[in-house]
Amino acid sequence: MTSPSPSARKGLSKIACNRLQKELVEWQVNPPAGFKHKVTDNLQRWVIEVNGAPGTLYANETYQLQVDFPEHYPMEAPQVIFLPPAPLHPHIYSNGHICLDILYDSWSPAMTVSSICISILSMLSSSTVKQRPADNDRYVKNCRNGRSPKETRWWFHDDKV
Amino acid sequence: MAEEEVAAEVEAVEAVYGEDCVVLNPFPPHLKVHIKPRTADVSSQQFVEATIGIQANSKYPDEPPIVTIVDSKGLDEQRQNHLITSIRDRAAELSSCLMLVALCEEAVEKLSSMNHPDGDCPLCLYPLLVEEEGSTSMPFMKLMSCFHCFHCECIIRWYSWLQTRKEVDHDNTAGRHEDEDNKGQCPVCRKVFLPKDIEHVLHLAGTSDFSSVENDVVDEEDILLSNSEKERRQKFEAILKLQQENSGLIEPKRHEVLLPGVYLPRPAPTPAAISDKEAKDQQSENAAENSGTTPGGSSNRPSTSKHRNFPAKKHYRGRGRNPGKNASKWTPKESGAAS
Ligand SMILES: [Zn+2]
Numbered sequence: 326m327t328s329p330s331p332s333a334r335k336g337l338s339k340i341a342c343n344r345l346q347k348e349l350v351e352w353q354v355n356p357p358a359g360f361k362h363k364v365t366d367n368l369q370r371w372v373i374e375v376n377g378a379p380g381t382l383y384a385n386e387t388y389q390l391q392v393d394f395p396e397h398y399p400m401e402a403p404q405v406i407f408l409p410p411a412p413l414h415p416h417i418y419s420n421g422h423i424c425l426d427i428l429y430d431s432w433s434p435a436m437t438v439s440s441i442c443i444s445i446l447s448m449l450s451s452s453t454v455k456q457r458p459a460d461n462d463r464y465v466k467n468c469r470n471g472r473s474p475k476e477t478r479w480w481f482h483d484d485k486v
Numbered sequence: 487m488a489e490e491e492v493a494a495e496v497e498a499v500e501a502v503y504g505e506d507c508v509v510l511n512p513f514p515p516h517l518k519v520h521i522k523p524r525t526a527d528v529s530s531q532q533f534v535e536a537t538i539g540i541q542a543n544s545k546y547p548d549e550p551p552i553v554t555i556v557d558s559k560g561l562d563e564q565r566q567n568h569l570i571t572s573i574r575d576r577a578a579e580l581s582s583c584l585m586l587v588a589l590c591e592e593a594v595e596k597l598s599s600m601n602h603p604d605g606d607c608p609l610c611l612y613p614l615l616v617e618e619e620g621s622t623s624m625p626f627m628k629l630m631s632c633f634h635c636f637h638c639e640c641i642i643r644w645y646s647w648l649q650t651r652k653e654v655d656h657d658n659t660a661g662r663h664e665d666e667d668n669k670g671q672c673p674v675c676r677k678v679f680l681p682k683d684i685e686h687v688l689h690l691a692g693t694s695d696f697s698s699v700e701n702d703v704v705d706e707e708d709i710l711l712s713n714s715e716k717e718r719r720q721k722f723e724a725i726l727k728l729q730q731e732n733s734g735l736i737e738p739k740r741h742e743v744l745l746p747g748v749y750l751p752r753p754a755p756t757p758a759a760i761s762d763k764e765a766k767d768q769q770s771e772n773a774a775e776n777s778g779t780t781p782g783g784s785s786n787r788p789s790t791s792k793h794r795n796f797p798a799k800k801h802y803r804g805r806g807r808n809p810g811k812n813a814s815k816w817t818p819k820e821s822g823a824a825s
């Protein structure tokens with residue numbers, strides 16, 4: 326999953342650029358605990374290292390998030406996926422797609438990369454079992470052509486995890 | 487102390503705060519008082535408010551009452567803590583005196599000193615108020631339902647984006663229910679607001695036709711080139727110029743501007759206009775607060791208030807607060823998953 330997503334193909338708008346630069350500065354001053362931004366010269370794609378929180382199933386494990394920003398960020402949500410190998414988690418597919426509402430329907434432009442990271446870490450930390458989603462194979466097969474998770478219509482249903 | 491004396495004190499609080507005071511229990515006193523800053527008789531100049539709960543036990547006033555913030559607007563966690571701490575400190579100071587009125591006064595005092603929008607615009611992350619000499623602030627506005635503040639330009643851009651999106655989604659060309667379809671949600675707390683809540687800004691900026699400019703995804707360049715956008719820009723710039731001299735708020739219906747805690751010269755409609763001394767006190771206090779804020783300090787980040795304010799949507803997922811709770815699952819919908 327390293328090809329640019331369709332929504333990130335276009336360059337960033339000026340507004341998106343300004344906002345991301347601001348977020349980057351803020352991140353450098355005050356990074357969310359457990360995360361490390363891998364510095365590149367690409368403002369439109371951030372690669373972020375995630376350290377599993379101590380005392381959780383993912384303690385001492387390190388994963389990488391790839392965040393691609395669309396032209397009209399923050400009006401549109403960024404595309405956030407785990408680079409392989411993705412953590413074993415009931416809401417994370419083996420292709421790195423993450424089933425988290427704020428990345429899709431519940432996105433708000435007042436959210437930041439930092440707040441997304443905190444949500445993802447919270448999602449990891451709350452897991453009680455290391456396993457793939459039940460429909461993992463079918464979903465991943467359907468995504469073979471490199472589809473962005475943002476094109477998936479995520480369907481919520483109650484489930485006691 | 488005699489029960490009658492305490493009862494008389496409760497009556498005194500009721501007399502001072504009128505409808506803003508709800509007595510849940512006369513003895514031992516349990517009150518809820520809605521506190522507004524002293525400078526806020528004009529609602530558009532009010533940026534904070536709080537409802538505090540004061541609950542005493544039968545040993546009151548030998549034991550101070552328990553004070554809590556039941557509800558608040560415009561206060562992030564840090565400012566809420568500041569408020570509650572100062573009230574509790576006051577309670578400790580006044581130990582074994584009748585203190586209900588004094589505690590409410592302390593709350594009014596603190597809220598008055600904090601009656602300015604706090605921190606950055608949650609959309610662009612740049613400060614709402616620029617305090618440095620020589621620099622100018624962008625016009626900003628406040629959503630009346632929740633007191634969250636945004637640069638006018640930022641919230642209009644986002645609102646227009648939403649409207650454009652809805653048009654694409656629903657493809658509805660006629661018979662729109664204005665209020666239903668044009669509802670917006672505060673980007674910070676998701677409280678619903680109606681078009682009228684921001685129409686004063688739309689009007690000022692001449693953007694009422696903004697949302698219908700494109701029927702596809704809005705492209706920044708196209709908008710910049712379109713005539714209506716040029717017109718909008720010109721109007722916006724005129725307003726900007728007007729505001730730049732004073733830096734500040736664009737308010738519903740009026741063209742006033744505002745400095746934190748200070749009324750600009752205009753006929754005061756109420757006797758509660760702030761005195762010069764108070765204004766100075768507030769300014770220095772504001773300055774002190776601001777100098778103590780590191781750039782990008784966590785207290786000012788929209789994420790901070792968001793953590794607190796997001797109402798738990800049905801499929802809301804915990805944000806680092808309650809890991810393990812609200813565990814819920816999303817799966818790809820069949821129709822979307824099949825390619
Ligand atoms: Zn802004």
Ligand SMILES: [Zn+2]
Nearest residue numbers: 632634672675
């Ligand atoms: Zn709000």
